[in-house]
Amino acid sequence: MQSTQPAxxxxxxxxxxxxxxxxxxxLSLMVGDAYYHVLGRLRExxxxxxxxxxxxxxxxFSMAQEAGSFLSRQSDLLAENRRxxxxxxxxxxxxxxxxxxEGENARLRELTEARRGLPRPSQLAEILYNGRDPFSSSLxxxxxxxxxxxxxxxxxxxxxxxxxVVRVQPLTSEVRLISDRNHMVPVxxxxxQLRAVVYGMGRQQPLxxxxxxxxxxxxPGDMLVTSGIDGVYPAGLPVARVSSVDRQSGFARIFCTPVAAIDQYRFVLILDAAEALPPYPLDASAVDAASKKKRKR
Amino acid sequence: MPVSRQILRPVSQGLIILSFLFVLLVNLLPWQAAFSDLAPDFVALFLVYWALNQPRRVGVGTGFLLGILMDVGDAAVLGQHALAYSVITFLTLWRQRQVAVAPFWQQAIGALALLLISQLIMQLVRVALGAPFVGWGYFAGPFLAALMWTPLSNLMLMHQRREVPDEL
Structure with missing residues (x-):
């Protein structure tokens, strides 16, 4: 049948x-990517x-911007220079x-043998583009x-x-912004020095x-800085400023605006990884169970 | 009037590939956040165009491949664009013979529906994976794309149209 058909x-x-x-x-790609995170190589x-x-x-675009800055007026340059x-x-x-x-701090830290929170080297990166994906805020x-x-x-x-940074490719990487929905930062x-967690609510929404x-x-007006408690974010980095507090409902609704110009800058710094914290202590009940087991032996 | 009235020159494979590279480039341009909702999905638009006009060269597989490229370029879930593009290419091919001979304004309505379906699939995929509804602005792009259909088709067919002598 098949062979008698004309080409x-x-x-x-x-x-x-x-x-x-x-x-x-x-569909299998989606499941593999979203639930199992196994497709890094393919993406690379x-x-x-x-x-x-x-x-x-x-x-x-970057060349046009450079050309624009090359042609800026001399008076502008002088004023800028003075500033x-x-x-x-x-x-x-x-x-x-x-x-x-810093010297004083180092001495104090030596005294208490705490070594966290020292300044760390960082790496400069240029933003290629805003993620066009409207469902998440990323760069x-x-x-x-x-x-x-x-x-x-x-x-x-x-x-x-x-x-x-959430995904790394050989030449580029993706950054999840703090305004991404359900992104959490301990502050x-x-x-x-009140501890709290600030949540993102989606692109171009307040925190x-x-x-x-x-x-x-x-x-309103309070500054939120990272607490460094989770061991992911270094302590003391400014995150957001409280813009309004609504105390009408059962919980206070506190809205904040990010300090960093999330939609404006062109250059960002990638900070080096935080030093590992000591492991999370076991629950009291788990410790009890463990000691009971030992006793049984 | 599309295909039926005139004899068209064949399209080279190079032109199809080049046009897809060009629209990928356009989609990857650093759109301002304010315009990114309004910007039509040019890759999907060209996919519909080529599937309609060159159904034997551009098929579901092409849509899938372009979708993977867009997924990586957009930092979206891998497979999101691929699924949407595969589906709209299939839908185009499914009714290709009826639509290919319709006037441009009717084709534009078809393209609008297809692009809306594509956006809808992507929205559904992301909602299934836990993202919120992004708002109706997200569906504005296809309407602009539909407005562009007639000029785009005329532009793309320009070099294919051949002068037909009257006294034949």
């Missing part, structure tokens, strides 16, 4: 058959193939003070595994926390501190 009619499997095959393939290979296109898509000089002067003074405090940056980026690194800009309120009693001591 014109031979078109391989029917579109429906192909659809079933490819739909099954995509595809991203290498895609890199020339990504480069081509972003380079004209920068002033800023540098005050920064130098602050740096001196910081050095003194793609131009540093990847070749430059030594590892998943889990913290990303910050000059003023505050930006997010966390303390700078004014009174929220949940599960706080209505009479909690948080005011």
């Amino acid at each position: 014109f009619f031979k078109q391989g499997p029917r579109p429906l058959t192909r659809l079933v095959i490819f739909a099954f393939l995509s 290979q595809v991203s290498i193939a895609l890199y020339p296109l990504q480069w081509l898509a972003t380079t004209p 920068l000089n002033d800023a540098q002067l005050s920064a130098a003074m602050q740096a001196q003070r910081l050095k003194q405090l 793609v940056i131009d540093q990847g595994a070749r430059q030594g980026v590892v998943a889990g690194r913290i990303v910050a800009d000059a003023v505050g926390l930006v997010g966390q 303390v309120v700078e004014r009174n 929220e501190v949940r599960n706080m009693a209505p009479n909690v001591d948080v005011q």
Whole structure:
């Protein structure tokens, strides 16, 4: 039957058959990617193939920006120069003070044998583009595994926390922003050292501190900085500023705006990994059970 | 009027590949966050166009491959675009013979429906994986794409159209 057909009619499997095959393939890819995280290698290979296109898509814009800055007016430059000089002067003074405090801090830490929270080297990265995916807030940056980026690194800009590296490809990596839905950052309120967790609520939404009693001591304008308690985020990095507190319902609803200019910057810093904390202590009941077992023996 | 009235020159494989590379590039451009909802999915648009006009060259497999590329480029769940593109390519091929001879404005309505289906599939996939509903703005892109259908088709068919002598 098949051999008597003219070549014109031979078109391989029917579109429906192909659809079933490819739909099954995509569904298994989705499950593998979302639930088992086993497709890193495939993503890497595809991203290498895609890199020339990504480069081509972003380079004209950065070149145009560079050309624009080349043509800026001299008076602008002079004014900027003066402003920068002033800023540098005050920064130098602050740096001196910081050095003194750092020395003092180091001595104090030596005394208490605490070694966490020391400044760590960081790596500069340029943002390639905003993730176009409207379901999550993420960024793609131009540093990847070749430059030594590892998943889990913290990303910050000059003023505050930006997010966390979640996927690393050879030449690029993806950063999940703190505004991503259900992204959590453990923080303390700078004014009174109250511990809290700040949640992201989605792209271009404010951040929220949940599960706080209505009479909690948080005011609009309070600064939230990372607490360093989880061992992922280094302590003391500014995260968000409280913008409004609603005490009407059973829990206080505390909304905050991120300190870092999440939608504006072009360069970010990738901070080095935090030092590992001592392991989480066992539950009291687990310890009891363990000791009972020992006793039985 | 599309295909029926004129004899068209054949399309080279190179043009199809080049056009897909070009639209991938357009989709990967650093869109401002404010416009990213309005920006039509050009890859899906061209997929529908080529599946409609060159059904023997562009099929479900092409859609799947382009979808994988878009998934990685967009930092989306792997397979999300692939599934949506496979489905819309299949739907195009399913009614290709009726639609290919319809006037452009009717084809544009078909393309609108297909692109909406594609967005809807992606939305459903993400909701199934725990993302929130992103708002109706997300579905604005296909309408712009449908407006672009007629100029796009004329542009793409321009070099295929051959002068037909009247006195034949």
